[in-house]
Amino acid sequence: MSPKTRNVTQKEIARIAGVSQTTVSMVLNDRDGSNVRIPAATRERVKQAIEQSTYVADPAARRLAGLDNQILGVFTYEPALSPESMDFYGPLLNGIERAAEEVGCDLLFFTSSPVEDGRRTLFHRKTRLRLADGCILLGQDMDGDDLKRLVDERFPFVAVGRRDETTARVPYVGIDYVTLTDGLIRRAVELGHREGVYVHRDGDSPTARDRRGQIVAATESGTLHFTPVAVADDDVSAAVAAVAAGGATVIFAEDTFLAEDVAFALAAAGIDLPRSVSLASLGEVRGHSIGGRVLTGFQTPRQQVAAEALNLLQKLVATPADEWPGLDTQLLLDGTLELGETLVPVGSAS
Amino acid sequence: MSPKTRNVTQKEIARIAGVSQTTVSMVLNDRDGSNVRIPAATRERVKQAIEQSTYVADPAARRLAGLDNQILGVFTYEPALSPESMDFYGPLLNGIERAAEEVGCDLLFFTSSPVEDGRRTLFHRKTRLRLADGCILLGQDMDGDDLKRLVDERFPFVAVGRRDETTARVPYVGIDYVTLTDGLIRRAVELGHREGVYVHRDGDSPTARDRRGQIVAATESGTLHFTPVAVADDDVSAAVAAVAAGGATVIFAEDTFLAEDVAFALAAAGIDLPRSVSLASLGEVRGHSIGGRVLTGFQTPRQQVAAEALNLLQKLVATPADEWPGLDTQLLLDGTLELGETLVPVGSAS
DNA sequence: CCCAAGTGATAATAGGTATTATCACCGCGC
DNA sequence: GCGCGGTGATAATACCTATTATCACTTGGG
Numbered sequence: 001m002s003p004k005t006r007n008v009t010q011k012e013i014a015r016i017a018g019v020s021q022t023t024v025s026m027v028l029n030d031r032d033g034s035n036v037r038i039p040a041a042t043r044e045r046v047k048q049a050i051e052q053s054t055y056v057a058d059p060a061a062r063r064l065a066g067l068d069n070q071i072l073g074v075f076t077y078e079p080a081l082s083p084e085s086m087d088f089y090g091p092l093l094n095g096i097e098r099a100a101e102e103v104g105c106d107l108l109f110f111t112s113s114p115v116e117d118g119r120r121t122l123f124h125r126k127t128r129l130r131l132a133d134g135c136i137l138l139g140q141d142m143d144g145d146d147l148k149r150l151v152d153e154r155f156p157f158v159a160v161g162r163r164d165e166t167t168a169r170v171p172y173v174g175i176d177y178v179t180l181t182d183g184l185i186r187r188a189v190e191l192g193h194r195e196g197v198y199v200h201r202d203g204d205s206p207t208a209r210d211r212r213g214q215i216v217a218a219t220e221s222g223t224l225h226f227t228p229v230a231v232a233d234d235d236v237s238a239a240v241a242a243v244a245a246g247g248a249t250v251i252f253a254e255d256t257f258l259a260e261d262v263a264f265a266l267a268a269a270g271i272d273l274p275r276s277v278s279l280a281s282l283g284e285v286r287g288h289s290i291g292g293r294v295l296t297g298f299q300t301p302r303q304q305v306a307a308e309a310l311n312l313l314q315k316l317v318a319t320p321a322d323e324w325p326g327l328d329t330q331l332l333l334d335g336t337l338e339l340g341e342t343l344v345p346v347g348s349a350s
Numbered sequence: 351m352s353p354k355t356r357n358v359t360q361k362e363i364a365r366i367a368g369v370s371q372t373t374v375s376m377v378l379n380d381r382d383g384s385n386v387r388i389p390a391a392t393r394e395r396v397k398q399a400i401e402q403s404t405y406v407a408d409p410a411a412r413r414l415a416g417l418d419n420q421i422l423g424v425f426t427y428e429p430a431l432s433p434e435s436m437d438f439y440g441p442l443l444n445g446i447e448r449a450a451e452e453v454g455c456d457l458l459f460f461t462s463s464p465v466e467d468g469r470r471t472l473f474h475r476k477t478r479l480r481l482a483d484g485c486i487l488l489g490q491d492m493d494g495d496d497l498k499r500l501v502d503e504r505f506p507f508v509a510v511g512r513r514d515e516t517t518a519r520v521p522y523v524g525i526d527y528v529t530l531t532d533g534l535i536r537r538a539v540e541l542g543h544r545e546g547v548y549v550h551r552d553g554d555s556p557t558a559r560d561r562r563g564q565i566v567a568a569t570e571s572g573t574l575h576f577t578p579v580a581v582a583d584d585d586v587s588a589a590v591a592a593v594a595a596g597g598a599t600v601i602f603a604e605d606t607f608l609a610e611d612v613a614f615a616l617a618a619a620g621i622d623l624p625r626s627v628s629l630a631s632l633g634e635v636r637g638h639s640i641g642g643r644v645l646t647g648f649q650t651p652r653q654q655v656a657a658e659a660l661n662l663l664q665k666l667v668a669t670p671a672d673e674w675p676g677l678d679t680q681l682l683l684d685g686t687l688e689l690g691e692t693l694v695p696v697g698s699a700s
Numbered sequence: 701c702c703c704a705a706g707t708g709a710t711a712a713t714a715g716g717t718a719t720t721a722t723c724a725c726c727g728c729g730c
Numbered sequence: 731g732c733g734c735g736g737t738g739a740t741a742a743t744a745c746c747t748a749t750t751a752t753c754a755c756t757t758g759g760g
Contacts, residue, residue: 009747010746019710022710023710025747026749035751037709039707039708054473056476056479056480057746058746059478060409060410060413060414060480060481061715061745061746061747062747063410064714064715064716064747065714065749067747071478071481079447080447081440081443081444081446082444097429097430097431098432101429104462104464106478108421108456108459109456110456111450111457112420114454123404123406124406128419128420130406130408131410131419131481149404153357359715359717360717370739370740371716371740375716375717375718376719376739379717379718381718385719386720386738387736387737389737392738392739407716408717410716410717411715411718414744414745415744416718417718701760703758705756705758706757707755707756707757709752710753711750711752712749712750713748713750714747714748715746715748717744717745718743719743720741720742721740721741721742721743722740722741723739724738725739726736726737726738727735728736730733
């Protein structure tokens, strides 16, 4: 064995076949035209040489030569493959993998990004971002500056989850939480509820605003009056207090984890769910239940969101940046209501 | 294909700082010596220019120039992120992600590899394998030719799971199933078992051989006599028949899925588990139970396996290929027995 | 016979970074 | 005046592929 087997290159193939490196490249890429012509005999000879060797094109060189590489980046602001995040990321990653397989792309996970303030940093000195043709961004709350810079640099990317940056038009695929939230509010009204508590976190993400917007609208129109309760550190006692204070017959929680915390706190306070008070989550509820009851909330098509995001990214990659303004780069998918068993007609307590 | 978005390059920085591209490179890499010297003033000026711009090194160019890229490949012979494979791949991927984060590497998933005969192909015309500094191989049964070719080409890689190719010395990190299997056999003997059935698949992977080897050894030494039953297409009826035929007081299944199938078939046949017959799996049993009972089997440190694999890979990448023979590249980790509740003393039926 | 068009293939170059070899200049001692 | 070591920086090159421009040679037409 030779001490250092360098990779077999086009030049090597060329030497074997007795042609130039250019010719090898032309054969590999099936180039032919008035400018460049290669007779079948030569073509065959080169192909033979390639076949007998173990030649594979060096992707770095391809990339440097300006070609796309069929590599799409995946950036997550938190670890993506940990057991805890699997609940959220799992369906998304699955959708991404399937779509990537479909279109023949490899996936580059930027696991190396240095962590600052508990979040990964997209841009840093040695980022391999540019090795990818484009990038999918995942995460509950993204960095607005990152998004702006990506837009400015005309780097193809798609955010998963709705964004509404004012500084730049960010491509995204998300879920239509406005319609879903609205649907759940109407359902509650149908069941006779008029007074509710909205338990939410302090965060200010676009999707959080979407939900809150509908809550506020319902309150202002008098359809269903909500008392907002912000919780920090998963301390939902204030929410329970608000219910105990009377009046409210239903609790809406911003997400399912919060709903579970509330359910636990209610049980501890001796408040019977759902007979004394109903509960619904404004998030995905599949796989979650409250004391054996199916939690009322949403079913969100996350695999589909991921797949659409990847398709959109592919489209961006394939389109010259100056034509992007003509594309429809912001997409919301419909979810469905899970009526569940924790949102019941008001007055069931009797 | 989109036209190359013009990025900030070293040449651009050089123009701004009024120096040459070489100098910029030197500053970036902190090069200094008798050969090349850069006074603090110039150094500072260049650093300023870099700071003010959005320069990031082009990974393709770095790679082409022969440097490490801090990118490690992950190749799985089946889809890695699907819900079904999460049971097996999840802990491994988690370990890999954590270790990659630790050493500052990005992960490239070869999701594009064309599928032939239901398995992905590692080597193909446009494989991006070489973009990675090295590669982790995952999968129940790998392709021997792939492994040989990787060794021949001196490409740094580590297989997860023990390998014993005769044609090449394959680096791997696996779990010591020999000791584990031996432990479970001794346990069964302690509990009075003398006659068993070994339910296994047709596969011929090294780890399958490891287990079978111990089964055969126990049979030949008379410690515990096993009747082997090979099953295909998850049809375990033959195994049940072998038990019903009498004699056997315990069933060992090659893996946990098989064990679950057997448990189901036993129940259907009206054979009481574990009173009439004991059952143990020669695989990871965490998260699996049989009718509320903890399944007897192994607990395997899969996160740790993955982490060790990645560390080993890092070591290979950092070591010149001609020094590899001096490295210890084959590592087996210890698992622990899960005594469980399905392997019980013989004669519990009375 | 000579120009034009056609044919087959190659030299030259771009792309961005890292390294090696080289260069220009200055001050100093003799 | 001249070599000489030291200093600061750069030109040249390699890495590998894809593309553009170019070249050598042939053939047909006038």
